[in-house]
Amino acid sequence: MNLRDVATVFWRDWIVLKRRLTKFIFSRMVAPLLCLTAFGWGIGRNIQLDSGSYLDFIVPGIMALNSMNLGFHSIITVHAERVYHKNLEEYSLSPISAESFLTGKILGAVLKSLISSVIIILCAEIFGANIFLSPNLFLVLILNSIIFAEIGFYAAMKLSSYEEMAQVNTYILLPMSFLCGTFFKTATLPSAVRFLVECLPLTHASQLLRNLTSGGGILFESLLILTAYAAAGFFLSLHALKNCQED
Amino acid sequence: MIEILNLVKKFKSVDKNNQPTFKIAVDNVTLKIRRNEIFGILGPNGAGKTTLIKMLTGQILPTAGKIFYDGKTFEENKTAIKKMLGVVPQHINFDQDLNVGENLELHARLYGMEKIDRRQRIDKLLSYMELADCKNYSVKKLSGGMKRRLLIARALIHRPQILFLDEPTVALDPQVRRKIWALIEELAKGGVTIILTTHYIEEAEKLCQRTAIINGGKLIAVDSPQNFCDRLGKNSLEDVFVELTGRRNSL
Numbered sequence: 357m358n359l360r361d362v363a364t365v366f367w368r369d370w371i372v373l374k375r376r377l378t379k380f381i382f383s384r385m386v387a388p389l390l391c392l393t394a395f396g397w398g399i400g401r402n403i404q405l406d407s408g409s410y411l412d413f414i415v416p417g418i419m420a421l422n423s424m425n426l427g428f429h430s431i432i433t434v435h436a437e438r439v440y441h442k443n444l445e446e447y448s449l450s451p452i453s454a455e456s457f458l459t460g461k462i463l464g465a466v467l468k469s470l471i472s473s474v475i476i477i478l479c480a481e482i483f484g485a486n487i488f489l490s491p492n493l494f495l496v497l498i499l500n501s502i503i504f505a506e507i508g509f510y511a512a513m514k515l516s517s518y519e520e521m522a523q524v525n526t527y528i529l530l531p532m533s534f535l536c537g538t539f540f541k542t543a544t545l546p547s548a549v550r551f552l553v554e555c556l557p558l559t560h561a562s563q564l565l566r567n568l569t570s571g572g573g574i575l576f577e578s579l580l581i582l583t584a585y586a587a588a589g590f591f592l593s594l595h596a597l598k599n600c601q602e603d
Numbered sequence: 604m605i606e607i608l609n610l611v612k613k614f615k616s617v618d619k620n621n622q623p624t625f626k627i628a629v630d631n632v633t634l635k636i637r638r639n640e641i642f643g644i645l646g647p648n649g650a651g652k653t654t655l656i657k658m659l660t661g662q663i664l665p666t667a668g669k670i671f672y673d674g675k676t677f678e679e680n681k682t683a684i685k686k687m688l689g690v691v692p693q694h695i696n697f698d699q700d701l702n703v704g705e706n707l708e709l710h711a712r713l714y715g716m717e718k719i720d721r722r723q724r725i726d727k728l729l730s731y732m733e734l735a736d737c738k739n740y741s742v743k744k745l746s747g748g749m750k751r752r753l754l755i756a757r758a759l760i761h762r763p764q765i766l767f768l769d770e771p772t773v774a775l776d777p778q779v780r781r782k783i784w785a786l787i788e789e790l791a792k793g794g795v796t797i798i799l800t801t802h803y804i805e806e807a808e809k810l811c812q813r814t815a816i817i818n819g820g821k822l823i824a825v826d827s828p829q830n831f832c833d834r835l836g837k838n839s840l841e842d843v844f845v846e847l848t849g850r851r852n853s854l
């Protein structure tokens with residue numbers, strides 16, 4: 357891996373984002389504002405939790421969801437670049453390594469995801485949520501977006517049609533959005549379902565974020581699991597990239 | 604300097620009855636391309652020209668056979684070989700989210716060029732290709748001919764020593780085509796090796812020192828256009844082509 361090449365790949369994503377930054381920021385405010393209104397103000401009024409308000413409970417859930425979605429959706433533009441515009445050929449012809457390309461693309465997705473996370477934190481503050489901010493919080497947000505960027509990248513290298521890409525969203529992201537401790541505690545699930553759900557990365561991201569935003573420390577086991585997911589995702593994505601370059 | 608030994612590419616495919624089968628796109632091709640020549644690859648649609656170029660430029664792996672650049676295989680010397688090659692692809696493949704100048708800049712950065720060199724080279728090539736006014740245009744807004752010229756400009760930014768052009772003058776008006784021919788000759792004079800695929804017989808006749816004729820993935824013959832005509836007693840490369848491939852020029 358070569359840092360300069362990583363920077364080149366990231367530079368491309370950055371200038372594309374920079375041009376649309378204002379639009380991007382506004383568009384990223386819509387979903388959190390809706391969620392905060394519906395779940396925080398609407399439903400949350402009638403829900404009493406032993407540990408503070410429902411608003412405080414779901415803000416970290418929304419953050420987990422958001423970094424998942426942004427990680428995934430920011431990177432899957434490589435699908436059209438590979439299949440339709442074919443401009444990934446430029447990278448495969450050039451002397452940069454597959455590692456550098458993948459890393460640059462992941463960093464581009466992480467940047468978008470982080471900007472979006474900051475917007476959510478600001479919105480949550482406006483809604484009066486009590487959340488503790490810490491460097492670890494950002495570490496988890498970054499890790500979570502890396503994992504889902506890798507899932508998106510892997511799918512973009514493996515799948516040939518837009519329909520199949522949309523199915524990844526339907527069958528992987530959507531179920532995780534609802535089940536992984538984002539809107540409720542996984543402890544309430546039947547034990548078999550709970551076991552399955554606790555194998556998924558988003559569950560650990562939600563738990564970590566919830567613990568951190570309520571002033572607790574880092575859950576090392578969950579952090580380890582996320583790190584393992586990120587590492588495995590990197591190698592699988594790299595493998596998929598190399599294979600599709602070689603046809 | 605480029606040695607191609609028994610090169611084969613098979614693609615997975617399906618037959619008439621939708622059964623899985625293989626399509627042999629390049630069939631046991633052995634060929635030497637010399638330093639500093641303009642080498643033509645002539646063949647009808649589907650002959651395997653693009654597949655051959657993709658293997659030579661490391662975009663796809665051969666099913667069998669070997670490619671040597673100055674005695675070294677692609678894998679042995681990947682980065683150095685890639686820096687040496689420039690490729691003008693058959694289809695337009697710009698980054699749709701970047702404008703004209705940014706597409707060129709991305710290319711220059713990918714090849715590790717320094718900032719000042721990058722800027723100068725981009726401006727020089729844009730003006731040579733008569734695209735200087737379009738530097739800030741979206742690539743989506745260029746005409747077909749402008750896109751082709753930009754493809755060539757992009758391939759030249761990092762000063763390749765070997766330039767592959769896959770049907771570079773398709774759909775260009777005669778003036779632009781002539782201009783590109785002049786550029787190719789100028790590059791060759793400057794020491795660049797050129798490998799060019801084409802449908803236009805007169806293009807091969809005018810530019811190429813040697814031409815390979817391929818059909819159905821097989822290399823049929825390699826010679827200079829003049830020798831082809833003399834050998835087969837034909838008046839033009841077109842007649843030679845028809846005789847050797849058994850079909851009219853695909854255009």
Ligand SMILES: Nc1ncnc2c1ncn2[C@@H]1O[C@H](COP(=O)(O)OP(=O)(O)OP(=O)(O)O)[C@@H](O)[C@H]1O
Nearest residue numbers: 614615626628646647648649650651652653654655
């Ligand atoms: N990715 C692929 N998968 C399956 N078959 C392929 C693939 N690429 C090319 N082919 C087949 O290989 C053969 C050679 O194709 P190729 O594109 O190399 O021809 P060509 O000489 O460049 O033709 P043209 O003049 O039309 O550009 C064709 O029969 C084509 O259908």
Ligand SMILES: [Mg+2]
Nearest residue numbers: 652653654693
């Ligand atoms: Mg072709």
